[in-house]
Amino acid sequence: MSAKKADKKGTKMGLSLRLKAWWEGYDPDEIEKRIRQRQPDDYDEPAPKKKEAQKPASIENIDPWNEQTIDIAQYIWGKGFCGPGGPEYVVSLSKLLALSPEMSMLQIGAGLGGPCRVLVDRFGVWMTGYEESPMLVEKGQKLSKMAGLEKKAILEHYDPDDFEGFGRKFDRAMSKEALFTIQDKAGMIAKIEDKLKPGGLFLMTEYVIGSDAVLGKDRYKEWVVGEKGHPFPCLSSELVDMLKACRMQVRVSEDISMQYIDMINQAWSGADEVAAKLAKQDDGAAMIQTLMREAEFWNRRKKMLESGDIKLWRIVANKKSGGPGMMSDW
Template sequence: MAGKKGNKKLPLTLRLKSWWEGYDSEEVEKRYVEALPEEVPETAPEPEEDKNKPKETQSGLAVDPWDEKSIDIAQYIWGEGYCGPGGPEYIVSLSKLLALSPEMSMIQLGADIGGPARTLCDRFGVWITGYERDENLVNAGNELSKMQGLGKKAELEYYEPESEEFKGFDRKFDRAMAKEALCFLQNKEEVIHAVSEKLKPGGLFLITDYVLGHDAATAKDNYKNWKVGERDNPYPVMAEDLTELLKKANLQVRVSEDISIQYVEMINQAWRGADKIATQLAQQEDGAQMIQILMREAEYWTRRKKLLEHGDLKLWRIVANQKSGGPSMMSDW
């Protein structure tokens, strides 16, 4: 008697290739499995559920989103020191309106492993403190900063902005940046106020963040799948709601624009050739586990990219300054 087709899946190279070439990898996998011959399943007792087993992601890997191997995989894809879209050239271009200089101090929320901070320190000489919610990223980032001679100028600190112990930042600074960080905080208003309180007169705050593309986005299955599958729970708001929070914090919004197209292009560019990375990883002793982590990362970015392409999510850029002062060349913005 013919049985089910079991747990057959699309081979790794085909899954990766279908994604960067613009095909829906889930649909390709469905057609691939349908074309396989039937097989008789082996009977086996159902394993008992271990209540002490760590929670798993949709990819089946235990949740430890930024262990050493995950950090390594991120850098394979995005470049040394980076955990997401936007390498050195993009960061420099994104920050050009900040008019950075060696005399300035800056904070960055969502510092990851410090790639953007080190890029800006190296290019403009600015002193940056990066704040990050994951201790593994902080430790790895500080090691990289020390190796590059930037241990003091691009230092990362662990912080818990949603805890009761969070009382804001302990010193004044000239510039601030939040790179895809506010979306994952419920208390956005409190954190924005904390930034505003320590931003010097005329100081600038640069934000890039995921925002809702429209009111109906949260009802869609793709959105629900994205929300469940993320490392941290996302809490995106509409772009206008985010700008209103800035205004409430005594910040004047100077730039507010959709940069989703550029962001999706960066995602596609970074993931092109990831099948070659998978082939290289397969030669390593821990290759099977590394490839699993690579596929988990691909799943994260597949879901994000799909929402961005459909307009359910957008990547928004905002530049704001204190109302009490501002740059002298606003006409150049």
């Protein structure tokens, strides 16, 4: 290796520093460019040009998940998960549902089926998870089979924009950050209510906007472009009104954004260790690039949550007729 090459390697940002810069909201390419400009004679290669952000022409019918993004998701969030909230969080979130082995439950936004398998394992409930991504469904079905839960933690693909409804009745229902990418939220809530048994409970955690003014902000528009699917978030009060219009009684409606932000920070605090492991793999370079893209994606979401423009909301509602006895204790 030449002296110039050695100097170049020594002054380039390490991967840990690049991840930290990106996570803190700085452009690592710009920082590296400034480092290079301090010693322009030490380099025999030009500084990398910053890529211009481009809005994809269309994401309709394109699955944003592939082998690499799924692997990176599980490195960050845990096996069987592709977003914030591991086993302990899922159990805690679901305690008010009073689940039991005699019950059946549907979930939309099932992802890789992690929450489904956790609830089956902990409470014995029979789960059917519905997910938009064919790739997540395929991988999730394999994980359920490996765990011996293919008959109790079932995953099915569905298209919320072309969906006639669920084929059977359920005791409980859950939506985990799934409604915000569905334009006709009222229609989906009506389909869930239709198949919820009398007295059944519906739990949702959902991205909502802080106010109507958010929709006109540039950073909101940038967030929309950067999402995996086109988001259509609404106000939390609008979600409550949709539930009430479907004869549902709202029992809990609260902002859990800070808890969600903490989970994001905790998961990504170990990203440099993940990168070090990936670097040892044959496809390490490609995987690290995927890791960086996911870091940028979640950093963008986190900043929207920190600003209050986007919030993570939790709602628990019940179908009015014949509500369960536990409601009197709330």
